[in-house]
Amino acid sequence: MIYDLIIIGGGAAGLFAGASLPQKINGLIIEKSASPGKKLLMSGSGQCNLTHCGSIKDFLSHYGNQGKSIRSVLYQFNNDALISFFNQRGLPTIAREDGKIFPKSMKAQKVLDCLTSLCKENGLSLITSSNVIALEQDEKSNRYSVICKDQTYRSKKIIVATGGCSYPTTGSDGSFFSVLTKLGICINPLRPALAPIYVEGYPYAELSGTSFDTVKLQIRSKEGKKIAERSDSLLFTHKNLSGPVILNSSRFAVSGSYLQIQYVPSLSKEELFGLLREKHDGNQKQLLSVLQELLPLPKRFLEVICKRLSLSANQKFSQTAGSDIKRLADLLTNDTYRISRLEEFNKSMATSGGISLSEVHLKTMESKRFPHLYFAGEILDVDGDTGGYNLQFAFSSAYVAAQQI
Incomplete structure (x- = not known):
């Protein structure tokens, strides 16, 4: 079988990419852990700080030196659009006095349930406990082989959303960077972010x-x-x-x-x-x-x-x-x-470094050198402040990539 889309990584970015597809497709999500969204469940101390209030223009200063570079990503799917997305799908949100946006239930599990349900509705099957060890491109057909230990899957398009290195026990252990390095994709040095x-x-x-x-x-x-x-x-x-x-x-x-x-x-x-x-x-x-x-x-x-x-x-x-x-x-x-x-990665909230933004068309999240290969979320060299900025980028980049499928 050749899938329309394979999403590698079932975290916040991968699940949101599947949840925001513009139409139903024949797709697959491959997650390394035994269950999806483990890090999402930890966010906001289990309450899931989705994003932040205010103008999206004010978000740019919360991503260090990368803020201006990702303007087009954030503007295509901003915080207001994210809030509307969840509200329209039965997940109302609330704003705290400090500007942080949470699901009204204050439960990250509700967010995870919403996203996994939408992925299923959009035609995506979920495979867990499956580690992708290689990614190969057929240059003639521009199709990809996603190679796991016991199985190989083929797809027309790929979204890579495997996260960074923080909280490695959730599956976000940085191991996929070696797969990308073998493809020749530039990876900027990795170090803890949002760290004591x-x-x-x-x-x-x-x-x-x-x-x-x-x-x-x-x-x-x-x-x-x-x-x-x-x-x-x-x-x-x-x-x-x-x-x-x-x-x-x-x-x-x-x-x-x-x-x-x-x-x-x-x-x-x-x-x-x-x-x-x-x-x-x-x-x-x-x-x-x-x-x-x-x-x-x-x-x-x-x-x-x-x-x-x-x-x-x-x-x-x-x-x-x-x-x-x-x-x-x-x-x-x-x-x-x-x-x-x-502090080490196991106690750091995010990862600094990752795929160089120079590798990506930031208006589409597509690789500049590999057609139909897209990236979303923390695997990219983008790290935001606390307060919902990292999840906003994960959702925004995933949405932009999903619209290209």
Whole structure:
């Protein structure tokens, strides 16, 4: 049998490609895992953050350096179109105050059920626990052979949606990149994205679970050049730094570069020093009490800050030397660390790197060198911020590819 379409990968992008086909076809989805959509079920802590509110123009800045390149993909099937797609198919959505869009049920399983049902309606059969080990093109007919361990399938058209390397236990383990490399397709270096960051001399293990609503963060090169700057929430874990401000900046973090945190983003070092100096003379309150009154920061964190500077949190503020006040102001506005590494793929939400966008016609998602071979989702060198941006790209690229079938 020669299929009209084979989709390699039964994750978010692969299933959405099948669900959004313009007409019923004779097709096949080949999934490596025992069941489809495992990573989709994990998204949004099981609630499935589908996309984000706002103008699609504002999405472009949430994909790092690749945002402008994928404009045509996102514009062809934007966040409003995605919301309408699900609403019209019996899956209503809701918007949270933070702009994140979820299914009204707040259950990722409902999204998976919807997509698998639509794939079936569109004529696609699903094969699970089947690992594709090779992909071959018949140049005369432009048809493809999809070679699995125990079976070979033939198809007129192929959509590759095998994902990246993050959460490999879901089947998204990056093994298909070697298949593409054998075809000569350029794969940009793979590294974790949306990942916690490890720093040298991490001092906040005892504050694991402590979070800040907003801090200002900068990533600087080894030479001190500013690479990225962002304001968002921060989380201390037992071993590393996390939270949206870290995860969304991790694409710019490399070993040996520097991370700088400003815990009170509304105040510069000089402004904070001046504020503390105003309260200094004759102040009989404890150092910790003064810091708590002036700064919207957790008490335990301020105690650790004092400890790091070898200051007693209980000493009278009037007895705190001016040089120590300067050190406090500097640490709270310029806490700088050398980055040692990112978290591994098994604890990273996305993958940076993948198929170079120069390999793809971004208006159709078709390979520039292999006719009727299409790509969608995280297998491409695109990684977005937290908040639904990665799923939006997966859905948008899958939709664009599906319209070519």
